Amino acid sequence: MKYFRLVWAGLARKKARTILTMLSIIVAFLLFGLLQGVNQGFNQVVENLNVNRLYTSAKTNMVDGLPISYAQRIKSVPGVQHVSHWTYFGGYFREAKNAIPAFATDAEALFAIYKEIKIKPEYIEAMKRTRTGALVSDQLAKQYGWKIGDRIPLGTSIWTNKEGSNTWYFDLVGTFDVSSYGIGFPSFYINYDYYDEAKAFGKGVVHYYLIGIADPLQATRVAKAIDSQFENSMNETRTQTESGLAQNNLKQVGDINFIVNAIVGAVLFTLLFLTANTMMQSVRERIPELAVLKTLGFSDGKVLTLVLVEAFLLCIFAALLGLFFAALIFPGLKALIGDLPMPLSVVLMGVGIAMLLALISGLPPALRAQRLNIVDALAGR
């Protein structure tokens, strides 16, 4: 654009001020990108969850558990395709601090329900054949250096086995890849039959029933049908979808949405003040120059546009830089939200906010420039 030099003239006039303002904007949008990225990341994880799956647990509290006998009755509910279950074993490897959240399950049904988890069919067969078998995620196996065929001892502080020992031995028969699912999928599985038979007490109990349904639109109906089967019994059930479950878990940490929005709001408010002040100052100092431009024949509208374009250039360029840095740092937050890139929606939101910032901080001085009277301005009034 041939007018670019003029816009540049406005910004480069007080280089220090322009650069410092830009740095403030960069920092603000860096923070915005990180915080909203985490916030949206959580939301996305929840939304992406599978709606073909339901979870049934004891109504009073999941820890109370449900009888294994329920499995058949749940299977008979119309719309139910597969039924598996999870029973928490929760041991540790060698030392208490190496906690391994292990679950006892029906592996064949389990991986039929979680189709996105990649596992070789021969591993599932091996699990069926080996009572003391264990299936472990690739990542966990790598972390402890386990190979297929290893004998893995898990210690437990609760579940003493029939021999009176607190150490259980499992044979690693296969591994699976959870990367397409993300965080939250248990990484160590043992056979339910073996576990239930070998434990000294608390038999016949399951913590979660996992239900694969044929038609996601039927989710609510099937859930209700399952729960009504066991209403008014000793062990009432509660069935929810996967995203319902995830949302609950998230909410337990706190109202993250509110916190992020509050902080971002505070940051953007202070930033708005700074930017508006910078633009105002810049125009005020340049009144004679703007008057000269008008003298040379630049219309009121052109001068207004000039100032606005300056504001937009400043804000959007700096905002994009800030968002870029946020996107770079984002993978470092893997521990919080799993393997996610910074959501595109955050970038779009950021650009939108930057435009609003430019408009609000740039419009008053732009209007001032538009309206300025040449004669008065040149005379210094």
Added chain:
Amino acid sequence: MKMIRQIGSVTAMNLRSMPQRLGTSLVIVIGIAGVVAVLVSVLAMSTGMLRTMSNAGRDDRAIVLRNGSAAEASSALTLDAARLIADATGIKRDADGKPILSSESMRVLTAYKKEDGAEVNITIRGVGPKAAALRPELKIVEGRMFEPALAEIIVGKAANKQFRGFNVGDKIKTRGANWTVVGIYTTGDAHESELMTDVEALNAADRRGGYQSVTVQLESARAFAAFKDALTSNPALSVDVWREREYYEQQSKMMGRMITIVAYVVGGIMAIGAVFSALNTMYSAVSARVREIATLRALGFGATAMVMSVLVEAVLLALIGGAIGAALAWLFFNGNTVSTTTGVAGHLVFDLVVSPALIIVGIVWACSIGLVGGLFPAIRAARLPVATALRAV
């Protein structure tokens, strides 16, 4: 002396001309207010959390768990084990010669937050007959204590405040029993987020025997070592023994640490932004008064006086901003009840605490930002070549 007088008079001149620079001065104030408000508010969370947790421990009480348990919830002690523990040395005895301790079991219950119905796991604690003597800090503030062996339960004040259906007279359903809330208690610590009843009633409800933990009153804080030795050297027991305070600090450590990290990272990034904007403001303050500064220097005011006066102005504005930020944090968040998770079976309800220590942290940050933001412009003011400056338009 002369230096101080110089600094004083220059600063006074600066301040008197500030109304003309109100816009730019406000930028520092608002920017720093934002940083301090956010920092203090988020730290108030970890402060409140840690305070509530560490209150729950006394140095002369110890808790015994099954060997290898990360927390009470994953521990399991048999009746025999409890009996052996009760015989160990170091436990204080009451007037009847019985050891002051409580063998306790826990169950998890789903509670629903009042504000948004979010589901949360909270603890029902079954306590032994000597619990009152063990925990004198427990006071019934409404209703009455539960009768042992009845399906009666008392609710911690914090739990009562945060969750639905925990008022005196309400009924609570767990696996195998229907409980009636008969009282509300305070302890000033993490136990206020729990429900309490008689351990035998709790165990009978779902026909589970055994305990999760044994908490004992020691003869004195120093008796801990002997007590621990007696238990760990006993071949019939495999237990972990903790000082109560250390155990509770451990429980909240991870969450508390995470919150503190978030507070300082977010606050730090905001502070960097505030430094830039402070630099901006002070640079423009200096350049707006180039003639004035040069004149003063020509008149004989020393470079140090110029530097100090700019710094004083910057720090003063920063202090105002910091005070406003701290006040906002206190106004909006002090005393607010929040709750968060502390683990698989734990949910802690606590009050946000904007303590004097936190406010001091905020003020210190504000002053630091002001100092850094004012330093370079101050040096520039001192280095201005006087002759050219006097000619400047």
Added chain:
Amino acid sequence: MSAIVSLRNVTKSYVRGKEKVEVLHGVNLQIQSGEFLALMGPSGSGKTTLLNLVAGLDQPTSGEVIVGDQRIDRLSRGALADWRARHIGFIFQFYNLLPVLTAEANVEVPLLLTSLSKAQRRERVQTALKLVGLADRGKHKPNELSGGQQQRVAIARAIVADPTLLVCDEPTGDLDRQNAEEIMNLLQALNRSQGKTIVMVTHDPRAAGFASRELHLDKGQLANVEAVA
């Protein structure tokens, strides 16, 4: 030679607070094409106001202002801006160059309003700079040029779009004697060899001496003085 500027019964008044101040009282003026006119008068006489009216920077309270067959007292602000771009070159006392741009870029600014290509603009800029004798200083910024050189850049900017009229407000006001003389020589050369019509406000009698006609303004009214050869 036809009258290129015509002022007929022009008055201009301002409202300051509650008072109405009349600065020009029924001024009549004709400027011929190719003239070099000097407007002189004590401060407050209204000479700058008159200049602003001729240059289309302001509009009269009553009366007609005609420049090159166009009645500019009737034009809207937007139309006036357009008209200025095509017909007026303005030279200020304090140069008013854009400090961040080079001399070339400064001279180019009026051409940005035209539809000329970048190459064409560059050519015109070089011609203008050559005319004022600063072809070798094109890449310098204003703060790297002396006062006299800055004013010459300003003059190059004023002529680069080939305006109908050159309007100068105290062009030598901020210059020392030697530079002032150089500038006046330049203006005179532009007038004589290029035929540029120039209207100049000045209080410096030496500068006025370079003009072809002198007019005096006192309390908003014109008084003639004999034309200087």
